[in-house]
Amino acid sequence: MAxxxxxxxxxxxxxxxxxxxxxxxxxxxxxxxxxxDGVPQGKALDLAQCGPVEGFDVNLxxxxxxxxxxxxxxxxxxxxxxxxxxxxxxxxxxxxxxxxKAVGEGIKTQAPGAFVICITxxxxxxxxxxxxxxxxxxxxxxxxxxxxxxxxFRHFLADxxxxxxxxxNAFVLGGHGDTMVPVIEYSTVAGIPVxxxxxxxxxTQERIDAIVQRTRSGGGEIxxxxxxxxxxxxxxxxxxxxxxxxxYDQKRLxxxxxxxxxxxxxxxxxVGVPVILGAGGVERVVEIELSPSAKANFQVSxxxxxxxxxxxxxxxxxx
Ligand code: TXD
Numbered sequence: 001m002a003x004x005x006x007x008x009x010x011x012x013x014x015x016x017x018x019x020x021x022x023x024x025x026x027x028x029x030x031x032x033x034x035x036x037d038g039v040p041q042g043k044a045l046d047l048a049q050c051g052p053v054e055g056f057d058v059n060l061x062x063x064x065x066x067x068x069x070x071x072x073x074x075x076x077x078x079x080x081x082x083x084x085x086x087x088x089x090x091x092x093x094x095x096x097x098x099x100x101k102a103v104g105e106g107i108k109t110q111a112p113g114a115f116v117i118c119i120t121x122x123x124x125x126x127x128x129x130x131x132x133x134x135x136x137x138x139x140x141x142x143x144x145x146x147x148x149x150x151x152x153f154r155h156f157l158a159d160x161x162x163x164x165x166x167x168x169n170a171f172v173l174g175g176h177g178d179t180m181v182p183v184i185e186y187s188t189v190a191g192i193p194v195x196x197x198x199x200x201x202x203x204t205q206e207r208i209d210a211i212v213q214r215t216r217s218g219g220g221e222i223x224x225x226x227x228x229x230x231x232x233x234x235x236x237x238x239x240x241x242x243x244x245x246x247x248y249d250q251k252r253l254x255x256x257x258x259x260x261x262x263x264x265x266x267x268x269x270x271v272g273v274p275v276i277l278g279a280g281g282v283e284r285v286v287e288i289e290l291s292p293s294a295k296a297n298f299q300v301s302x303x304x305x306x307x308x309x310x311x312x313x314x315x316x317x318x319x
Contacts, residue, residue, distance in 0.1 A: 003058070004028030004247060007069035007111065009103050010078035011040035011062065013229055014119060017236035018076055019047050019060065025240065027247060029059040031068050033106075034079070040064065066106035072114045074243045076144075077130060079103050080120040082230060093122065093308070094315050100126055101316070104133025115246045115281050116141045117239050118257075123176040125308035127257050128270040132319055138259040139281040145176030146255025146272040147238035148231075152218040153182050156211045160203050163189055172215065172255055173294070174272050174301030181297040182212045186288065242277060249279035258282045264298065271305050 006022050008015045011034035019032050030047075032040040040062030048060040061068060069075065080096040100120070107116060107130075116136060118127035127143030134141065149172040158165040170187040174180045184194040198205055214221070222231040245252035256275050260266040263285045264273060274286040290298060313319045 004073045005031065005071055006243070007031045007033060007072035007075045007114070008078070009033050009069070009075060009106070010080065010120070011036070011043050012078060013232035014078040014236050014239075015040075015076075016043045016047070017232050018078070018239060019043065020050070021236055021240045022243070023047055023050065023056050023058050023060060024054060025244070026056050026058055027240075027243060028073065030061070031072065032060070032062045033064070033066070033069055034062075035064060037064055066110050069106065070110045072111040074246060075107060075111060075114045075116045076119065076239050076243065077103055077116065078119045080126070082121075090311055090315075093125065093311055096120055096122075096126055097129055097312055097315055100129040101133045104130050104135075107134045107136065112136060114140070115243075117242050118143045119235060119239055121176070122308055124257050124270050124272070124305040125312050128259070128309060129312055129316075129319065131259065131270070137281075139283070141259075142242070142275070142277075142282050143176075143257030143270055143272075144235070144239040144242055145180075145257055146172050146274075147241055148235050149176065149180050149182070149215060149218065149272075150255055151234055151238060153187065153211070153215040156214055157187065157189070157194070160207060160211060161189055161197065171274070171288075172272070173274075173290075174298050175305045176257070176272065177219075177304065178216055179297070179301035179304045180216055180272070181294055181301055182215050183288075183290070183294050184208060184212070185291055185294070245277035246279065246281060251276050251278040251283070253286060256282065258285060260285065263287050264302075266302055269302065269305055269309065271302055 006028045011032040034040040044060040044062035080099045083092045120126045123145045131141040150170045153170040154168040158168045167190045171183040187194045257270045276284040
């Protein structure tokens with residue numbers, strides 16, 4: 001059987017980390033693509049030289065030519081620019097929208113059968129635009145944010161309860177950003193919901209509220225510390241978890257940004273909800289019962305994503 005092919009569009013901080021993880025896990029041969037000449041080639045060569053030490057023997061190639069992603073099974077997109085001082089959200093939207101157009105067209109011509117995971121921010125709008133530009137079926141295009149946001153929530157909860165992160169499960173819904181919705185009713189330690197743990201005296205509502213808030217601004221906390229960029233280790237490993245679910249038909253239930261067709265009362269919008277990921281891509285959207293407050297928060301999040309899409313359509317009338 002031929003090896004799988006993993007194409008990584010964008011060879012920046014997350015792209016490089018994705019390539020390293022994908023190589024260590026031998027997910028397939030890897031192509032790192034970027035518009036900057038030399039960077040994907042340099043990273044691919046550097047990473048290939050990890051092979052003899054780490055014991056992986058997948059091929060790694062750096063490229064500036066979309067022809068090299070031809071036939072990819074999985075594509076993970078991190079291409080774009082980050083917000084810089086003085087740049088408005090709309091400026092960023094305009095730039096990354098153009099990037100999604102180029103990437104979407106590259107995917108359409110070279111790898112229309114791929115499963116595509118978008119990471120570029122603003123996530124919920126960019127994954128929607130990437131799907132539009134690529135023309136791929138909706139179930140083959142999704143966005144990574146929920147797995148990362150839940151991982152952050154799980155880390156903070158494990159720290160609070162002084163238990164292993166392995167036993168903490170957490171749910172984060174909605175758009176990626178300040179409006180995300182960490183759902184504490186569905187967040188558990190080995191099956192015990194967080195509200196019960198509060199009743200058991202393991203924590204207080206105030207402390208859990210603070211953790212929810214810290215999760216919402218989890219990305220910003222890291223940007224403030226790094227100063228020159230945003231988080232990349234946890235974002236990369238989160239996207240790899242999604243890629244593995246597809247490649248190995250794991251039927252994982254993971255929070256991903258997917259196109260909704262009426263679920264949760266939402267249509268024609270990419271937003272973070274629990275889904276089953278397997279060999280069929282996004283195989284099923286799982287509709288869970290939300291408390292009135294989670295429902296209200298989810299609506300705020302949906303409205304924020306709608307606003308972003310309206311801005312995208314204003315910038316590019318072809319959408
Ligand atoms: O949860 C999430 N979804 C996120 C999203 C968590 C963290 C970071 N998130 C976003 O991912 C972040 O706001 C960025 O939009 C992306 C990528 O983050 P990364 O840290 O990897 O950014 P870099 O290091 O700036 O890398 C971006 C690369 C860089 O090498 C550019 O040269 C390249 O993208 N780039 C392009 N590649 C291909 N094609 C085009 N057009 C292009 N334009 C820029």
